[in-house]
Amino acid sequence: xKSVALHNLxxxxxxxxxxxxxQILREKGYVIVPFDEAADIYIVNTCTVTNIADRKSRxxxxxAKARNPKAVVVAVGCYVQTASKELLQDAGVDxxxxxxxxxxxxxxxxxxxxxxxxxxELEALKGEGIxxxxxxxxxxxxxxxxxxxxxxxxxxxxxxxxxxxxxxxxPFARGRVRSRRFEDIREELTGLAAAGxxxxxxxxxxxxxxxxxxxxxxxxxxRSRKLAAEDGQAYGGSPKLASLLERIHxxxxxxxxxxxxxxxxxxxxxxxxxxxxxxxICPHFHLxxxxxCDETLKRMNRHYTTGEYLQCVELLRSIxxxxxxxxxxxxxxxxxxxxxxxxxxxxxxxxxxFEMHVFKYSERKGTRAAGFQDKVSGSVRTExxxxxxxxxxxxxxxxxxxxIGQETEVLFEEAKEIDxxxxxxxxxxxxxxxxxxxxxxxxxxIIGGRIAGFLNDELMLME
Numbered sequence: 508x509k510s511v512a513l514h515n516l517x518x519x520x521x522x523x524x525x526x527x528x529x530q531i532l533r534e535k536g537y538v539i540v541p542f543d544e545a546a547d548i549y550i551v552n553t554c555t556v557t558n559i560a561d562r563k564s565r566x567x568x569x570x571a572k573a574r575n576p577k578a579v580v581v582a583v584g585c586y587v588q589t590a591s592k593e594l595l596q597d598a599g600v601d602x603x604x605x606x607x608x609x610x611x612x613x614x615x616x617x618x619x620x621x622x623x624x625x626x627x628e629l630e631a632l633k634g635e636g637i638x639x640x641x642x643x644x645x646x647x648x649x650x651x652x653x654x655x656x657x658x659x660x661x662x663x664x665x666x667x668x669x670x671x672x673x674x675x676x677x678p679f680a681r682g683r684v685r686s687r688r689f690e691d692i693r694e695e696l697t698g699l700a701a702a703g704x705x706x707x708x709x710x711x712x713x714x715x716x717x718x719x720x721x722x723x724x725x726x727x728x729x730r731s732r733k734l735a736a737e738d739g740q741a742y743g744g745s746p747k748l749a750s751l752l753e754r755i756h757x758x759x760x761x762x763x764x765x766x767x768x769x770x771x772x773x774x775x776x777x778x779x780x781x782x783x784x785x786x787x788i789c790p791h792f793h794l795x796x797x798x799x800c801d802e803t804l805k806r807m808n809r810h811y812t813t814g815e816y817l818q819c820v821e822l823l824r825s826i827x828x829x830x831x832x833x834x835x836x837x838x839x840x841x842x843x844x845x846x847x848x849x850x851x852x853x854x855x856x857x858x859x860x861f862e863m864h865v866f867k868y869s870e871r872k873g874t875r876a877a878g879f880q881d882k883v884s885g886s887v888r889t890e891x892x893x894x895x896x897x898x899x900x901x902x903x904x905x906x907x908x909x910x911i912g913q914e915t916e917v918l919f920e921e922a923k924e925i926d927x928x929x930x931x932x933x934x935x936x937x938x939x940x941x942x943x944x945x946x947x948x949x950x951x952x953i954i955g956g957r958i959a960g961f962l963n964d965e966l967m968l969m970e
Contacts, residue, residue, distance in 0.1 A: 509620075510538045512546035514567050517554030519710045519767065521584060523663045524609050525552045527649040528583070535613050542571075548579045548616065553586035555680050557869040561586055572599040579623075581616065583609060585680035588640050589873065595634050604636030606681055607647045607666070611636065640682035648687070650695050653702060658920045658933075658951045660704045664692060664751065665711035670770075672797075673808045673875040674840065674868070677712060684716040689754055700760025703951060706918055707755075708765040715770035718747030748773065749781040756785045762953065763918065763936065765789045768835075771796070771811050774819035783826040789936040790830035792823055797837050799854030800847040806879070807840060813854050820858060829909060831861035831937035836895060839868040839888030841879035848891050855898060861906045861937070865895045907939055907967055910958045917941045917956070917969060919949035925962070932966070943969040
């Protein structure tokens, strides 16, 4: 059978889809080899979130063709959607497959191989895997049975985004919101639980929009319409994520449910009241902020204020004892003055987060922000990024320090030797990374113990 080398770029959704594509290829008898080795077929799952991601996607495609000029090089995913004209003219790419067609990778590939073997014209086939992602397509069902991780599985519950932030190209690459049917989610989770996975992470392009494309009568099934309406008032839709969480919570074998990035507006009192009744939900929430200045948020087309964001954080802290709250921040967005950045810095000091992911603004061709004036220089972006990274380090240490002396539970994942001693490494529900000094194999076991202190900057020590 032919050998296939795969390379993934980008987000957790891409990683999930790549895992499924690799699974399909294995089931069809293809031999999976490392990407840096010679292969008959190379598949690059591309990313387009920034101009740098575009460039990296092109580089990986051309590296594959250079490694084996006779190989079939397949470009898949987001960059294919936003740069289809360029890719169809690129001699280094043999086959282009866009989003919502990844589950058909084997059938498209085998048709190409058959046509090539018979000596037929292949140009017409090159772009058959590209569709108009904004033409009202349905959710593409893919089912994962195994992941590279042995304890935690990422589960895709929706695709697409309707938000259109001014800096973001993703709605054009992924299309509008499409939600996955609960029956398919349950089937996948039941299979993963049977395979031994204890923790699942719900992911998607904009999971807070889950279910807004479903009719209420098809979903609520007698649950409180009042709660659903209250959720929807603040959010501007009818989010059904809480209902999904209630159903997932009932699946035997799944012991931890972790949420991917959340839109702050979904965290209403009604939503929080439903979360508090679900003990499997990990008290670890990623609430995307992007800026701590209201004027900057307006230019970004983010649909909340810093005051509303703070209310969301306070709601979560009212139902969980010291939940881990993380966020994303973009520095140097067009028009961000020293005063606006100072507002962001002060707001982040007030929030006292567990972690923040700091990004220097990267102009993305095709977005509204690319045409904005008042660009911030690269040196200023770097200086602001460094200041926030220093704050992040201080806040993360302070958050974890508060857990010293407390009893907690850790899902152990791997063994590692540190300073000549054997440790088992895992995460608490809050996603604090913890080490236990023992030679006992604890992988995929949830063990209780007391946090004794720091082993190093990255790891806390469990007694």
